[in-house]
Amino acid sequence: MKGSGVRWALLLPPGLVLLVLFVVPVLMMVVTSFRPDLRGGPFAWGWEPTIEHYQSVIQGGDFLPLLWTSARVALLVSFLACALAYPVAYYLAFRLGRSTALLLTLLIIPFWTSYLLRMIAWKIILGSNGALNSFLSFLGLTDTSAPVLLYSRSAVVVTLIYVWLPFVALPIYAGLLRIDRSLLEAAADLGASRFQAFRKVTLPLSLPGVIAAFVMVFIPTVGEYVAPILVGGTRGALYGNIIEILFGDGINWPLGSALAMLMLVGVFALIVIAARVLRVGRLIEAVER
Amino acid sequence: MKETGRLSLLALLMLLAVACGGQATTTTTAAVEPDELTVLEWAFYEVPEMWVEFGEANPDTDVVFNFGASDADIYAKILAGSGEDIMHFYTPYLQFYVDEGLIQPIDTTRLTNWSKVPTGFQESCTIDGVVYCIPWDWGFSSVLYRTDQIDAVDSWSALFDEANAGHVSMWDDGPGAVAIGAYVLGADEASITDEQLEEIKQMWIDQKDINLFYWVDEAELEAGFTSGDVWAAYAWNGAYYRLLSAGVPVAYADPAEGRNSWVGQYAISADTDSYNLALEFLDGKLGEQTATHLLVDYAYGHVVPEYFSVVEDENLVTALSLDDPGILDRTNFTVPISQEQHGSYVEMWAEVKAAG
Numbered sequence: 143m144k145g146s147g148v149r150w151a152l153l154l155p156p157g158l159v160l161l162v163l164f165v166v167p168v169l170m171m172v173v174t175s176f177r178p179d180l181r182g183g184p185f186a187w188g189w190e191p192t193i194e195h196y197q198s199v200i201q202g203g204d205f206l207p208l209l210w211t212s213a214r215v216a217l218l219v220s221f222l223a224c225a226l227a228y229p230v231a232y233y234l235a236f237r238l239g240r241s242t243a244l245l246l247t248l249l250i251i252p253f254w255t256s257y258l259l260r261m262i263a264w265k266i267i268l269g270s271n272g273a274l275n276s277f278l279s280f281l282g283l284t285d286t287s288a289p290v291l292l293y294s295r296s297a298v299v300v301t302l303i304y305v306w307l308p309f310v311a312l313p314i315y316a317g318l319l320r321i322d323r324s325l326l327e328a329a330a331d332l333g334a335s336r337f338q339a340f341r342k343v344t345l346p347l348s349l350p351g352v353i354a355a356f357v358m359v360f361i362p363t364v365g366e367y368v369a370p371i372l373v374g375g376t377r378g379a380l381y382g383n384i385i386e387i388l389f390g391d392g393i394n395w396p397l398g399s400a401l402a403m404l405m406l407v408g409v410f411a412l413i414v415i416a417a418r419v420l421r422v423g424r425l426i427e428a429v430e431r
Numbered sequence: 432m433k434e435t436g437r438l439s440l441l442a443l444l445m446l447l448a449v450a451c452g453g454q455a456t457t458t459t460t461a462a463v464e465p466d467e468l469t470v471l472e473w474a475f476y477e478v479p480e481m482w483v484e485f486g487e488a489n490p491d492t493d494v495v496f497n498f499g500a501s502d503a504d505i506y507a508k509i510l511a512g513s514g515e516d517i518m519h520f521y522t523p524y525l526q527f528y529v530d531e532g533l534i535q536p537i538d539t540t541r542l543t544n545w546s547k548v549p550t551g552f553q554e555s556c557t558i559d560g561v562v563y564c565i566p567w568d569w570g571f572s573s574v575l576y577r578t579d580q581i582d583a584v585d586s587w588s589a590l591f592d593e594a595n596a597g598h599v600s601m602w603d604d605g606p607g608a609v610a611i612g613a614y615v616l617g618a619d620e621a622s623i624t625d626e627q628l629e630e631i632k633q634m635w636i637d638q639k640d641i642n643l644f645y646w647v648d649e650a651e652l653e654a655g656f657t658s659g660d661v662w663a664a665y666a667w668n669g670a671y672y673r674l675l676s677a678g679v680p681v682a683y684a685d686p687a688e689g690r691n692s693w694v695g696q697y698a699i700s701a702d703t704d705s706y707n708l709a710l711e712f713l714d715g716k717l718g719e720q721t722a723t724h725l726l727v728d729y730a731y732g733h734v735v736p737e738y739f740s741v742v743e744d745e746n747l748v749t750a751l752s753l754d755d756p757g758i759l760d761r762t763n764f765t766v767p768i769s770q771e772q773h774g775s776y777v778e779m780w781a782e783v784k785a786a787g
Binding site for chain 1: 501502503504506507510511512603604605639643644645647658659660770773774777778780782784785786787
C-alpha cells in the first residue's frame with residue numbers, strides 16, 4: 143500500500159504536466175480542426191462542427207503531396223544522419239580510452255549554441271561568398287555570381303543532417319556501450335574476422351539504438367519549418383511551413399489544425415508500419431538461424 | 432558605418448525575436464491599476480524615444496510593453512484575451528478588430544494633434560464614419576533593384592522578368608503577393624474575383640523559376656542585395672535607405688502601376704479601464720519629438736507632414752520621397768479587406784509555396 147502511494151506521488155507531477163501541456167492542447171487541436179472558422183476566439187463555443195477542412199485538404203491541392211515529400215526528406219535526413227553518426231559513435235564506444243569524455247563533450251558542444259544560429263551559420267557557409275562557393279570557384283568549377291547549394295531542398299537536407307548529428311550519435315553510442323564485449327571475444331575465438339564480428343554481432347546488437355535515433359530524427363523532421371525558411375529558397379518548403387503559414391499569417395487555426403492532425407496520423411501510421419516491418423525482419427532472421 | 436552596424440544588430444535581434452516567437456513574449460492581464468498602461472507592440476517601439484510626450488507628461492505612469500511578432504500574432508493574442516489597453520497593427524487589420532468588437536471608437540476631439548493628420552491618413556482609421564484608431568507610421572512597398580545589373584524598373588512586372596532569373600526575391604506574404612498580382616494584371620485590388628485569384632496564384636507559381644528566395648525579414652533581403660545575389664525585390668523603403676547609406680548601388684522604382692503604401696495604426700481596447708490615459712498616449716504618438724525619433728532613428732514615415740523638415744539626411748529624404756510631393760497621389764494605399772479575403776489570400780500563398 144505504502145509503495146503504491148509513493149509511486150502515485152512520483153507519477154503525479156509529470157502526469158499533470160503531460161495532461162495540461164500535451165493532452166489538453168492535442169485535444170484542443172482536434173476540436174479546432176472541426177470548427178468552421180476562428181470567430182469569437184480560440185475558446186468560443188456553439189459553432190457547427192464541419193469536416194470541410196479535411197475534405198479540402200484530401201480532395202485536392204498540393205498539401206498532401208507535400209506531406210509525402212516531407213516524409214521522404216525526413217527519411218533521407220534520418221538515414222544519412224544515422225549513417226554518418228554510426229562511425230563516430232563506434233569510435234567513441236570501442237576505440238577510445240580515456241579521451242572518450244573529452245570527445246563526447248566536443249560532440250555535444252554545438253548544442254550550446256542556439257539552433258537558429260547554427261542554421262544561419264550554414265546560410266553563410268553555403269552563400270555565394272561562402273566557404274563552399276569560394277572553394278568551388280577557386281577550383282574553377284563555378285563562378286561566385288550565384289550560390290550553388292543554398293536556397294534549395296538539398297540545402298535543407300544538409301543543414302538538418304548537421305543539426306541532428308549529435309542527437310543521433312548519442313543513442314547509437316549508448317546502444318554500442320551496452321554490447322557485452324565477451325561476445326566479440328567469443329566471435330574472435332571462433333575465428334571470425336573483425337568485419338565478420340562487426341556484421342554478425344555488433345551491428346545487429348546496436349540496431350535498437352540506431353532505430354531509436356532514426357525515429358527521434360524522423361518525427362520532428364517531418365514537421366520541420368525553420369530550415370526551409372532560412373535555407374530552402376523558393377522550392378524548399380516542407381509541410382510544416384504550410385501549417386505555420388495557416389496558424390500564423392492566415393489566422394486559420396481550423397485548417398492548420400486539420401493539416402497538423404493529418405500529419406500526426408500519417409507519421410503515426412508510418413511508424414507503426416515500420417515497426418511491423420522490422421519485427422517481420424527479425425522473425426525471418428530468427429527462422430534462418 | 433556605425434549606423435549600419437547598429438541597424439544590423441537591430442535586424443539580427445529582430446530575426447531572433449521573430450524566430451523565438453511566443454517564447455520572447457510576456458503576457459499580462461488587463462491593467463487594473465489606474466496608473467498603469469499596457470501596450471501590445473512590435474519590438475523596438477517600446478523605447479522611451481517612441482513615446483516621448485506621454486513619458487514626459489506622465490513620469491509616474493508605468494507603461495508595460497508586451498510584444499507581438501507579426502500582425503497575425505498580435506491579432507491572435509488580442510483575440511485570445513491577452514488584454515492590453517493599446518495595440519499597434521498595420522493596414523488592413525483594422526477591419527478585423529472592429530468586426531470582432533475588440534476595440535472602441537477614438538474621441539478625436541480630445542486629441543490635440545489630430546488636426547495635423549492629413550485627411551487621407553485619418554480616413555485609413557475611419558469605418559462607417561467612426562474613427563477607431565490613430566494612424567502613426569507609414570512607408571512604401573515597391574521594387575528595389577541594383578542599378579549595376581538592371582538599367583531601370585518602371586513596373587512591378589520586373590519581379591516576373593525572365594531577364595532577372597535567379598536574382599529576384601519576393602516578400603513571403605500572401606496579401607502582399609495578391610496586391611502585386613492585381614497591379615500587374617490591372618485588376619481592382621479591392622474586389623479580386625475567384626478567377627483572378629486563381630490567375631494570380633498561377634503567376635506566382637510560374638515566378639518560382641526566377642525567384643531565389645522569399646524574404647521574411649529585411650536583414651535577409653539586404654544581405655542578398657549586398658552580396659549581389661538579389662537584383663530586384665519587393666521591398667520597403669527602410670531597406671532602400673539602409674542599402675543606399677551603405678553605398679550599395681540601388682534604386683527604388685516608381686512603377687507605372689503605383690507604389691504600395693502601408694500604414695501603422697494604434698487602437699484602444701474595448702475592455703480597457705484606462706481610456707483617458709490610452710487617449711493621451713495616442714495623442715503623444717502624434718507629437719513632434721516622438722515623430723522626429725521615428726523619422727530619424729528608424730527611417731520610417733510619420734503621418735504628420737509638418738514634421739518632415741527635421742529630416743536633413745539626403746538619403747532619407749530620397750528613401751521617403753519627401754522631395755516628391757506628388758508621390759502619395761500615385762501610391763496605392765493598402766485596401767481594407769475582410770477576414771475571408773485575407774484568409775483566402777494566405778491560403779493561395781500556402782498553395783504557391785506547396786506547389787512543386
